[in-house]
Amino acid sequence: MPADAPTILATSGGLRPGERSRLAFSGLVHHAVERSGTTGRAPRVVHVGTAGGDQRWFAAELSEAARHAGFHLDHLALLPMPSHDDVRGLLLGADVVWVGGGSVAGLLALWRLHDLGPLMAEAWRAGVVLSGVSAGSLCWHVGGPTDSFGPDLRLVTDGLALLPYGNGVHYDSEAQRRPLVQRAVAAGDLPLTYCSDDGAGLLYRGTELVEVLTDRPGARGYRVERDTSGAAPRAVESPLEARLLPQP
Structure with a gap:
């Protein structure tokens, strides 16, 4: 049963230490499954590990968490x-x-080589809930800061743009991310940008942000937009309160 509208949950979390396994899925992943509307059978989740190099050991850890x-x-x-x-x-x-x-x-480079972007867009329109963490959050947006090129963060701006916004992940835990988002928005290099603290997720219905969710108390989201009313453009940041999800 597909979600009742195209849905994306873009996060800076999703995994936690497990009780019987090294990793477990946190409330964010469980919420993505809930949004899919699946009933009467085991939810079908597809993990895409491209950004991490398709590491088999990590896939095995996730398979155990899924079990x-x-x-x-x-x-x-x-x-x-x-x-x-x-x-x-x-x-x-x-x-x-x-x-x-x-x-x-x-x-993004590998997805282009394999024409995966259009397939992701088709799945999204068909009601498959798209979700992910960090790179798996940025990819659905126009772009945002990344350490893909090294410890000095740079922008990517060639995301799938299913969501017409910039995205900032790990907003409270990595010192370069907030100032780079703000500089990029002020300069017009990123459009209106939504950001997430570690443990928080941005829930979109269609292309509208409808809620910020978190599995970590105190984590929240942010809206960063360009203000051109003054002598020079600047970025204005507004915090977005998050709803704390139950621990599965």
Whole structure:
């Protein structure tokens, strides 16, 4: 059963230490599954690990976390070759697509090579909930700050742009991100930008931000927009309160 509207949950979280496994899915991933409307069977989640280099050890950790959560988890790897013959069928048959963190620049380059962007857009329009953390948040937007090129952050601006906004992840934990977002918005290099603290997620229905969610008390989101009313353009940041999700 697809979501009742195109839905994206773009996060700076999603995983926590597990009780019977090293990792467990946090309330953010469980909320993405809830938004899919799945009932009467195990939710079908597709993990896309492109940004992290399709590491098999990490895929195994997520498979164990999914088993404990009651999810049916598939992995879509692109390295060394696509892991499924029918990638379109895999994505359209999912309830949730979860994109992991890592290099968003590498992710976007590989997705272009494999024509994955249009398939993600098709799945989104069909009601598959798109979600992910860090690079898996940035990719759905126009772009934002990334460490894909090294420890000195730079902008990417060639995201899928399913959401016509900039995006800032790890907004409270990595010192370069907030000032770079603000400089980029003030300069017009990023459009209106939504950001998330670690543990927070931005929930979009269609292209409208409808709620900020968190699995970490005190984490929240932010809206950063360009103000041209003064002598020079500047960025104006507004905090967005987040709803604390229950711990699964």
